[in-house]
Each structure stands twice: as structure tokens, then as C-alpha cells.
Amino acid sequence: EVHLVESGGGLVEPGGSLRLSCAASGFTFSSYEMTWIRQTPGKGLEWVSYIPSRGGTIYYADSVRGRFTSSRDNAKNSVYLQMNSLRVEDTGIYYCARDMDGAIRTDYWGQGTLVTVSS
């Protein structure tokens, strides 16, 4: 059974940093792309980042480019989202989703982790 578990969310002040993790199980992790999506009060569901299965270009939404960095460790079946220079509008639930370009997109989602940016 496919299972995705996000962690690392919490309360942080504007300008602060957080590192989110997503642990995957139940499938061959290295064969799938992964996507981060967030759900915010202001914009609803918003795509954040896409990371290929093995190397290659990582893509970011304009709203986070230059502040967020995605990475993955296929040996640990995990994907990460380093979030720097956080803003109030980054507040929301962050989901990781299994993805496959050219096939079924975002077929499984994790439960999400809540990020709150507030002073």
C-alpha cells in the first residue's frame, strides 16, 4: 500500500526557516517523481515544486522560487522541502504527492503538515 507521511511543520516567525520531510513507502520510490502542493487560506490548492525521480531539473512555483529548495534521497525513500525567508502568505498545509510525468499525475497524497508563519 502506498503511504506518504509528511513531517516538519510548525510555527515560525516571518523570515524564518523550516525543513519539511516526506517519507514514502509501499512503492519503488526511485521510479517516481514527487510533487509538493500546499493548501492556503488565500489561494486554495497551489502547486509548489516538482522533483524528478533521478536527477534533472527541479521546478518551482514563482511564488517560492529562490526561497524554497526541494531535494530527495532515494536511499531513504524521502523527499524534502527546505523553506527559507518564510512569509505570512506561506501559511498552510503542505502535502507531498506521488507523481509520474506522462502518466497518472499526483495519484497518492500524504496527510499533510501544517506550516504557520506568524509573529
Next chain:
Amino acid sequence: DIVMTQTPLSSPVTLGQPASISCRSSQSLVHSDGNTYLSWLQQRPGQPPRLLIHKISNRFSGVPDRFSGSGAGTDFTLKISRVEPEDVGIYYCMQATQSITFGQGTRLEIK
């Protein structure tokens, strides 16, 4: 960015009756590979989104056959043939032809 517009934003439905949600994209969702990456997701209260339909009309694993998708180009529809209590939630269309964008969501509620 491709803008996805859903109608209605709220849909009160009687149990056992059909429901229909429309989604329109600001440009064609036909990808250069010939596929149309239009999906429908369901978000039950307190839960993450769950994939129901992919590539316009393909039901995902475990999705009941009362859910169906149709459409082409820029206009798409999700239909529920007979609404059940567990169908309450918010439904989103999502396009993955050019990056990924979502509709604003349609809240399905029981009358």
C-alpha cells in the same frame, strides 16, 4: 498559468440524486504527447485531497463507478450518478498539462 474555473461553487444535492460539476480551462489541456491531463480530486472534511479521475475519464483505483468524467479541450465535467453520504466534501479539477493548477473547488453538500 492555466486558470481553472469551476461551477457551481456550491451544490446542494438530495441523497440518491445525481450531481454534476463543471470545469473550464483558460486554454486547451491537450498536451503535445496527445494526452489531456485533467484530473478530479475529492477532499472530504479533515482529509487530504484524493484522486478520483485522471486524464478526463479514467477512474482511479478503488473509486466507485458512480463517479464519471467527461469532456475535451477546455470543458470538462464530473458526474456522480447517485450521491451517497460519503460523497460530501469539496471537489477540485486539476490540470497537469502545463505545470499544475487547480480549480477553486466545489462544495458538495446534502440538502
